[in-house]
Amino acid sequence: MRVFSVSDLKVRFGRVEAVRGITFDVDAGRTLAIVGESGSGKSAGLLAATGLLPTSASVQGSVLHRGQEILGASPKTLRKIRGAEIGFVFQDPLSNLHPLKTIGEQIGEAMSAHRRIDRSERRERVLALLDDVGIDDPVARLKHYPRHLSGGMRQRVMIAMAIALDPHLIIADEPTTALDVTVQASILDLLKRLQEKHGTALIFVSHDLAVVSDIADDVVVMQNGLVVEKAPAGRIYDSPKHAYTRQLLGAARLAGPRAYAKPAGAEPRSPLLHVRSLGRSFETSRPVLKDVSFVVGKGEILGLVGESGSGKSTIGRIIAGLDRPDAGTVTLRGEEYAKPGTAGLKADIRRAIQVIFQDPYASLNPRRTVEAILADPFIIAGERDRAKIADRVRQLVSDVELPEDILGRLPSQLSGGQRQRIAIARSIALRPSLIVADEAVSALDITTQAKIVALLGDLRDRLGISFLFISHDLGVVGELCDRVAVLEKGHIVETGPTRRIFEHPEHDYTKRLLAAVPGRKRQPADRSQKAVSYAG
Incomplete structure (x- = not known):
C-alpha cells in the first residue's frame, strides 16, 4: 500500500530555490532512504511536505498521505496527522x-x-x-x-x-549522525525491527551511503534540490547511473577503509608525545581514565577510538592543557607539562599544541571575518607587522585550499566544510608540533568529510605535524591514521598499526567496534527487488 507520495514538490526561500520539483513514494513496510550532501534539499523537502516550514517559505506541488492531499491542509488537520500518523525522529x-x-x-x-x-x-x-x-x-x-x-x-x-501511536510512517532525519558506531548500529537494528513488527513505512534521511546500505530498500539521491537518481538499493550500489551517485559511493566507506596511512610493519617514528599512566576522575561518577599510556610519534597520526563515554575527549583535553590529570604525566619533546596539580601551559607548550574541535561554527567567532580570525594567532604570538600578518594569513588559506576572497566573509557565510578548513588553518598558523583533532569531521557530510581527511593527511606530509585524531568513525580512522589506540571505559585495550588493528584485531571490544562499522554487512542486491513503482 502506498503510504506517502510526493509529486513535483518545490520549495523557495525568497529568491533561493531549495527544492526544485522532486518526486518520490514510499510503501508500507519499506524503507526509502533520501541521501545527498548538506544543502541538497533533503530536510527542506520533508519539512515542506509535512507542513513544518515557516510561512515565509513558498511551497508548491502535491503530497499525498494515504491518498489524502496534505500540502496546504489546515494547521488543525496537520496537527492530527503529525505524531499520530506520521512519527518523527x-x-x-x-x-x-x-x-x-x-x-x-x-x-x-x-x-x-x-x-x-x-x-x-x-x-x-x-x-x-x-x-x-x-x-x-x-x-x-x-x-x-x-x-x-x-x-x-x-x-x-x-x-x-x-x-x-503506531503511525503509518516514520521520518528519521539523520538519526544516527552524532552517535558512535556501536550505538548507530543498534539504532539501525531497532528501526528495522520495529518496522518489521508494525509494518511501518520509513523515510530515512542521511548523507552517508554506507549507513543507508544497512537499512534501505529504495534510495533517492538528491543534489542541489533535484532528484538525480532513484532506484532499489541494490541497483544504486551495484550499478549507479548518475555521476553524483558514484561520487557519494566513492566517499562512502562500504567495506571498511579503502587504504591505510602506513603499511603494516613499517618502522615506528621517533617519539614526540608520551602519555604515562594517566588517570582522571570526576566527583559524581566513576573514574573516567585509568592508567592510560601511549606514544605519538613525530609526523604521525594516531587514531584514538572508542564509544561515547570511553574517555577519548578527556584525554584530548588533558593533552591540550584544557584539563589536568589526577594521576600520571604527559611529556612533549622530553618536557613534562601535565601532571596532578599543574595549572595552565607554558607559552612554548601552548604554541606547540593546538586543537581542532568538532563544531567549527561554535569554535569561530561569528562576528569576526575570516581574516581577523586567522590573524589572531600571529597577534597573540607578538607579531606586529601588519604586512607580514597579511602575507601569513593568505598563505594559511592557500594551505587549506581556499580562495583568498573568503577572507572578508563571516563564518555564517561559509559552508560547514569551509568553516572546518578555517578552523584547521587557525590551528596550523604557528606551525605546532601536535594537533589534537577531537571529532573534527563527524559533523560534516560524507564528501566534505573525505576532502578534510585528505587535507589533514596532506598537512601532515607537508608540514610534519603530528595528530592525535579522536573519532568514533572507524572508517575515517582507517583511512587517515598510521596507528590506532582503542579505548574502552577509560582503559587502552589495544594499540597497533592501523592495518593490523583493522585486519587482525585481538581484543573482543575492537572486534565489536569493527563489526558495527556501517556498510560491512550490506545485503545482496536482491533484498531490494520487491515490487515497487516510481512516479515521474
Missing part, C-alpha cells in the same frame, strides 16, 4: 526533548496529545514502549530527565515517542 534528541520534563511525561504527552487515555493505561503503554526500544529498567527511567541519559538512549526515547 530528528538528528539531535537533546534539543528535541524538554530538559525539565521526565522521560515518562514526554512519551505520555506524545499519546495524550492525540488520544484520550487514562493515567494507568498511559503508564503501562509508556513502560511497554521503553521496553520495546531496548531501554533497560523502564520503571526507573520513567522519572529520569534527558540529561540523565546517553545520546543513544535519548535517541531511543525519541523513537519511542515516534511509534507511540
